[in-house]
Amino acid sequence: MKILVQKFGGTSVGSIDRIKAVAEICASELASGYKLLVVVSAMGKSTDTLVSLMEGLTDTPNAREQDMLLSSGEQVSIALLSMALSKLGLKAISLTGWQAGIVTEAKHGRARICSIDEVYLRSLLEKGYVPVVAGFQGITEDGEITTLGRGGSDTTAVALAVALDAERCDIYTDVDGVHSTDPRLVSKTSKLETISYDEMLELASLGAQVLHPRSVELAKCYSMPMRVRSSWKREDKGTLVCDNAKPSMLEGARSVCGVALDRKQARLSIVGVPDKPGIAHSIFTELSDQGVSVDVIVQCVSQDGFTEVDFTVGRADALRAQELLKSIAVKIGARETAIDPCVVKVSAVGAGMIDQPGIASTMFKALGDRGINIQMISTSEIRISCIVSEEQGELAVGAIHDAFGLAPQG
Numbered sequence: 001m002k003i004l005v006q007k008f009g010g011t012s013v014g015s016i017d018r019i020k021a022v023a024e025i026c027a028s029e030l031a032s033g034y035k036l037l038v039v040v041s042a043m044g045k046s047t048d049t050l051v052s053l054m055e056g057l058t059d060t061p062n063a064r065e066q067d068m069l070l071s072s073g074e075q076v077s078i079a080l081l082s083m084a085l086s087k088l089g090l091k092a093i094s095l096t097g098w099q100a101g102i103v104t105e106a107k108h109g110r111a112r113i114c115s116i117d118e119v120y121l122r123s124l125l126e127k128g129y130v131p132v133v134a135g136f137q138g139i140t141e142d143g144e145i146t147t148l149g150r151g152g153s154d155t156t157a158v159a160l161a162v163a164l165d166a167e168r169c170d171i172y173t174d175v176d177g178v179h180s181t182d183p184r185l186v187s188k189t190s191k192l193e194t195i196s197y198d199e200m201l202e203l204a205s206l207g208a209q210v211l212h213p214r215s216v217e218l219a220k221c222y223s224m225p226m227r228v229r230s231s232w233k234r235e236d237k238g239t240l241v242c243d244n245a246k247p248s249m250l251e252g253a254r255s256v257c258g259v260a261l262d263r264k265q266a267r268l269s270i271v272g273v274p275d276k277p278g279i280a281h282s283i284f285t286e287l288s289d290q291g292v293s294v295d296v297i298v299q300c301v302s303q304d305g306f307t308e309v310d311f312t313v314g315r316a317d318a319l320r321a322q323e324l325l326k327s328i329a330v331k332i333g334a335r336e337t338a339i340d341p342c343v344v345k346v347s348a349v350g351a352g353m354i355d356q357p358g359i360a361s362t363m364f365k366a367l368g369d370r371g372i373n374i375q376m377i378s379t380s381e382i383r384i385s386c387i388v389s390e391e392q393g394e395l396a397v398g399a400i401h402d403a404f405g406l407a408p409q410g
């Protein structure tokens, strides 16, 4: 059985007309000989609407009730799409997460998928049905409804594709693929034909917002090819996310494939820190115990037995982290703390940088030439990130995008 999983995001099913258009896309894929399983998100911004209803009632919703509420959006779209498919003469059946056999851990609001009992789904596919499955939700061993975290329908789709040993998982969205940077930041971006899982993971978690990072992790783990494509431009094949992305030229892998901007950073500093073993442990254990996750960390060379530690946290955690840091400073005998809540992280990503010298210097030159001050630097094998001031973030993205020749050629 040649199986294809298609996932349609909120804007793709945002109105009845859009749902009809999605049904047409499903029909044409079926006609080409695939067995089809479809995953949908809630219509348009309906999950946001459910969140605001809840916020009108309480700031501290019960996690179980929150999942009960938020999972309802997808139940609307699966039923409507199933009806639209039936109108085209196709056999379709809508299924909630639990009906589709998606078992998750008992963590409301951010559950991970433990297993999928795919026997029923397989029998439906064999009988020629198109199962239309609600994204973003599952059920615990105890029969409680859970959700996977915002944007989680991508992960539902990949998990089902893996469970059914599908040929591919197509993620239909409102952009035509993965671009060399966010097209809202730079006027001329290139659409990537292919991108590797590792590159996509870096971009997804750096705020490129095309795919739910967990879906890419899962696809990588099982080598499931994913295609990011537009439900408006049906002929366009979008971007293939796969094991080995093709270089853009026959010879010489591309060094950098994309530039990402993460606007939600804040920088904290602790100054006059006694430079002795165990100090970094004291600072960061206390932060992590309180659920603050830290991103870039820089410790300066010690002078006269004292050092300075700078790090970034998500902006939403900044004030809480600052309060914690003040009390940590007292405990470890540090002189003072400071905060800059207005910094951003710009990152160049590319698997080809592993064996190419000069990538960092090209990036730093591009920033220096535009008068952009780099406050902190961090790297992985396939990424270089710089923390810069918020006002210079977009300028920095454009500068790096230009420096690596990422705009379309010709």
Ligand code: ASP
Pocket (backbone or CB within 6 Å): 009, 010, 041, 042, 047, 048, 073, 135, 136, 149, 150, 151, 152, 153, 154
């Ligand atoms: N409807 C959910 C959300 O808005 C899940 C998804 O769209 O992937 O986050």
Ligand code: MG
Pocket (backbone or CB within 6 Å): 009, 151, 154, 210, 211, 212
């Ligand atoms: Mg999404």
